[in-house]
Amino acid sequence: MLAYDTFTLANGLKVIHHLDEKTPLAVVNILYNVGARDENESLTGIAHLFEHLMFGGSKNAESYDEPLQRASGENNAFTSNDITNYYVTLPAENLETALWLESDRMFQLNLTPKTLEVQQGVVKEEFKQRYLNQPYGDLWLYFRPLAYTTHPYRWATIGKELSHIENFTLVEADSFYKRFYNPSNAILVVAGNVSFKSCKELVTKWFGEIPEGEINKNTYPQEPLQTEPRRLEVDKEVPMTSISLGFHCGARSDDDFYSLDLLSDMLGASASSRLHQKLVKEQQLFADIAAYSTESLDRGLFIVSGRIFPGIDPKMAESAIWEELTAFKNEIPELREWQKVVNKKLTVLKYMELDVLNKAMNLALFTHLGDTNKINTEEAAFLATSPQSIHTLANQLFQESNCSTLVYKAKT
Amino acid sequence: MINRTLVPDTIIPSALPKFSFNTTVLPNGVQLYEAKEHEELVRVAFYFKCGSLYSKKKGQVSALSKLLLSGTSKLKSYSIQEELDFYGAYTDIENGYEHVSVTLFCVNHHVEKIITFMIQVLRDVQIPQVEFDLFRNKSLENLKVSQQKTSYHARRLFMESLYGSEHPYGRSMSAEDYQNLTLTDVQNYYSDYFLGSLDHIISNTPLPKSAHALFNKFTHDTTIEPFNVSSIKEGEKIIQYPFKDAVQASLFLGMPCITRNDVDYPAWSLLITLFGGYFGSRLMKNIREDKGYTYGIGAGTHHLPDSAYLSIRSDVKNEASQDCINEIYKEIARLKEELITEEELNTVKNYMLGSVQRSFDGSLSLGDRFKTIIDHNLDLDYYHHYNQQILTLSKDDIQKTAIKYLDTNNLHVISVGTY
Numbered sequence: 001m002l003a004y005d006t007f008t009l010a011n012g013l014k015v016i017h018h019l020d021e022k023t024p025l026a027v028v029n030i031l032y033n034v035g036a037r038d039e040n041e042s043l044t045g046i047a048h049l050f051e052h053l054m055f056g057g058s059k060n061a062e063s064y065d066e067p068l069q070r071a072s073g074e075n076n077a078f079t080s081n082d083i084t085n086y087y088v089t090l091p092a093e094n095l096e097t098a099l100w101l102e103s104d105r106m107f108q109l110n111l112t113p114k115t116l117e118v119q120q121g122v123v124k125e126e127f128k129q130r131y132l133n134q135p136y137g138d139l140w141l142y143f144r145p146l147a148y149t150t151h152p153y154r155w156a157t158i159g160k161e162l163s164h165i166e167n168f169t170l171v172e173a174d175s176f177y178k179r180f181y182n183p184s185n186a187i188l189v190v191a192g193n194v195s196f197k198s199c200k201e202l203v204t205k206w207f208g209e210i211p212e213g214e215i216n217k218n219t220y221p222q223e224p225l226q227t228e229p230r231r232l233e234v235d236k237e238v239p240m241t242s243i244s245l246g247f248h249c250g251a252r253s254d255d256d257f258y259s260l261d262l263l264s265d266m267l268g269a270s271a272s273s274r275l276h277q278k279l280v281k282e283q284q285l286f287a288d289i290a291a292y293s294t295e296s297l298d299r300g301l302f303i304v305s306g307r308i309f310p311g312i313d314p315k316m317a318e319s320a321i322w323e324e325l326t327a328f329k330n331e332i333p334e335l336r337e338w339q340k341v342v343n344k345k346l347t348v349l350k351y352m353e354l355d356v357l358n359k360a361m362n363l364a365l366f367t368h369l370g371d372t373n374k375i376n377t378e379e380a381a382f383l384a385t386s387p388q389s390i391h392t393l394a395n396q397l398f399q400e401s402n403c404s405t406l407v408y409k410a411k412t
Numbered sequence: 413m414i415n416r417t418l419v420p421d422t423i424i425p426s427a428l429p430k431f432s433f434n435t436t437v438l439p440n441g442v443q444l445y446e447a448k449e450h451e452e453l454v455r456v457a458f459y460f461k462c463g464s465l466y467s468k469k470k471g472q473v474s475a476l477s478k479l480l481l482s483g484t485s486k487l488k489s490y491s492i493q494e495e496l497d498f499y500g501a502y503t504d505i506e507n508g509y510e511h512v513s514v515t516l517f518c519v520n521h522h523v524e525k526i527i528t529f530m531i532q533v534l535r536d537v538q539i540p541q542v543e544f545d546l547f548r549n550k551s552l553e554n555l556k557v558s559q560q561k562t563s564y565h566a567r568r569l570f571m572e573s574l575y576g577s578e579h580p581y582g583r584s585m586s587a588e589d590y591q592n593l594t595l596t597d598v599q600n601y602y603s604d605y606f607l608g609s610l611d612h613i614i615s616n617t618p619l620p621k622s623a624h625a626l627f628n629k630f631t632h633d634t635t636i637e638p639f640n641v642s643s644i645k646e647g648e649k650i651i652q653y654p655f656k657d658a659v660q661a662s663l664f665l666g667m668p669c670i671t672r673n674d675v676d677y678p679a680w681s682l683l684i685t686l687f688g689g690y691f692g693s694r695l696m697k698n699i700r701e702d703k704g705y706t707y708g709i710g711a712g713t714h715h716l717p718d719s720a721y722l723s724i725r726s727d728v729k730n731e732a733s734q735d736c737i738n739e740i741y742k743e744i745a746r747l748k749e750e751l752i753t754e755e756e757l758n759t760v761k762n763y764m765l766g767s768v769q770r771s772f773d774g775s776l777s778l779g780d781r782f783k784t785i786i787d788h789n790l791d792l793d794y795y796h797h798y799n800q801q802i803l804t805l806s807k808d809d810i811q812k813t814a815i816k817y818l819d820t821n822n823l824h825v826i827s828v829g830t831y
Contacts, residue, residue: 121704
């Protein structure tokens with residue numbers, strides 16, 4: 001049971017406090033309600049590029065990083081299709097430095113041509129390093145526009161192409177900042193060895209005077225129901241052909257998320273999972289295979305993806321996946337299999353509680369999902385699923401008309 | 413309005429928690445270290461002193477560690493994996509130069525069951541031929557995937573250049589090596605080395621007494637010696653490896669350096685952090701934040717048994733690779749020629765003490781620090797002294813350390829990209 005307190009400033013900033021007296025540290029985590037799904041299709045990748053610009057210094061802190069390093073702190077950030085999340089870990093006594101820096105860049109960020117130009121270069125190199133200069137690195141760049149026709153999930157966080165990153169202007173950066181980076185559109189978590197009283201005092205002191213702004217309403221063009229199978233085959237310079245199947249599934253905050261999560265574990269999380277046992281160990285068609293869901297805030301994807309051994313017919317391998325999915329649809333799993341995946345989940349949940357940064361990030365995420373207390377009901381939610389509920393969900397998902405297939409073919 | 417130009421006061425975190433472990437020497441000689449406090453999530457790690465320094469044939473040890481849970485005289489791999497999964501346990505098996513380590517994570521109320529099962533498996537490993545063949549086929553395919561990465565070649569060529577292709581530190585697996593490896597090689601390594609090599613066990617929480625008796629079932633063969641490997645033979649120092657159609661070049665530079673046991677180590681460690689060990693480092697500021705050539709560049713010290721090396725690594729814009737190498741040389745020269753400022757010195761000191769503090773946070777991290785102490789035969793007060801020494805270092809100390817150790821004639825420079 002994770003205890004927490006919340007309060008909201010007059011400008012709309014939601015604050016969550018969690019006391020952990022076992023650690024000498026404090027964590028400051030700020031989640032901004034903006035991600036790649038808020039971009040325009042002709043200017044993609046900018047939510048992530050903007051995250052880089054947030055480190056360019058602010059009116060009263062010429063550099064963001066240096067004062068934090070002097071306060072023995074460490075920080076980083078990530079952008080997803082849904083959110084942008086910034087986090088700092090530092091000695092609890094130095095909490096105020098983190099609040100000063102975070103509030104100053106929320107209030108009055110320095111956006112300079114030099115910062116923009118350099119970070120455009122850095123992000124272009126990130127694009128190359130992670131997506132272009134790696135075998136299979138661009139797989140998702142093909143997969144997203146295949147699975148989504150309408151919703152902005154059809155492009156990746158890094159963006160559709162390098163030119164979008166190059167074209168982003170300072171004026172656009174400034175309007176992006178004004179629109180999304182304000183207290184009304186953010187969630188602040190202070191966790192660690194800090195009392196509620198001093199958290200409230202310091203947060204009010206540093207964030208209280210920032211003017212309120214617009215709240216992102218998170219309305220997006222909704223993805224129409226898929227009615228027939230989709231398929232793309234690409235020839236690539238890779239050693240093994242990769243086959244990926246994507247099924248439209250629910251959102252992270254849907255009630256059936258917990259069944260969905262366990263379904264992916266039964267199919268393809270551990271070495272004893274079905275796809276691994278049947279397709280890697282027994283039939284030796286695949287060198288590796290996994291199943292997982294994207295855990296998106298809007299309706300997401302359930303993915304089955306694996307790489308086949310050379311000489312194996314991709315069509316045969318694909319049918320072998322379908323055989324396993326069909327077997328799942330035809331028969332309710334045994335109780336022992338359900339217990340197995342639930343038990344593994346309980347270990348993971350225990351593990352998540354060990355780390356104060358993890359706790360802070362999750363508190364921010366669950367608050368953003370609409371109910372902070374869901375962090376404490378996850379265990380019960382997994383236990384409330386059943387072999388039957390997972391079986392029912394599998395029957396809804398695994399329809400050919402709900403499937404996008406990408407064959408990423410090794411050139412022979 | 414508050415005055416935002418007033419920078420908040422800060423402290424430097426120099427105090428560290430004390431290690432609180434019970435040490436038991438079991439009748440068979442195995443050392444058992446158990447943290448005293450009860451934890452809900454257990455992590456227990458078994459260290460078998462039979463890493464690749466002990467093996468005569470390339471790939472034997474990594475194959476064994478990947479196949480350790482692939483079968484016993486009674487159980488198939490599926491049954492082993494399913495049983496561990498059923499009790500919510502996670503395992504992590506690593507093969508190092510000195511040790512093969514088997515780490516178990518599970519919730520405390522299953523710990524007795526899990527340990528009993530795991531010991532039973534580890535004492536009775538019988539690898540089926542079919543599992544071995546599958547391992548080999550997967551390894552061959554994964555090798556092909558690695559070979560498409562510039563960063564893989566940069567690292568491989570660097571280690572070979574630094575230690576020679578015959579030395580365990582310098583060698584890497586080729587497709588031919590996988591073809592030459594047999595199930596008998598791996599099974600024999602298990603019987604002749606692994607079984608008698610359990611050296612120590614580290615747990616983040618007290619373990620049930622019944623577990624002690626199980627650990628004692630392993631024979632502890634102290635006669636096993638590292639294989640007499642060929643000595644270090646440095647290769648070509650400057651290597652430019654052409655890689656068709658690379659959109660970035662992978663750079664890997666470095667040289668042998670001092671170890672944690674050296675009196676100069678704290679000064680060296682500060683020097684390297686300042687040079688390339690954190691986000692505000694000289695290399696990051698120059699290559700990323702000023703020039704935008706890369707997503708990241710870093711320098712760090714890597715510790716091997718009785719040896720260590722400095723590495724400087726980055727994936728950079730292909731056209732900028734030579735310029736980037738020149739800048740790395742320039743930054744080294746600056747460290748030797750110019751005194752750093754008091755401000756930069758203090759920033760690095762504070763940052764480093766913060767890193768040490770974070771690295772001690774939580775029972776799992778505390779176990780990791782304790783492991784470093786055991787591995788490198790350090791004093792229990794090592795980190796405390798390290799912090800104290802970092803605090804006393806001066807600008808002159810850093811410059812002297814740079815002059816003493818950063819000789820660019822010793823630098824190995826590998827670049828893999830399109831030329």
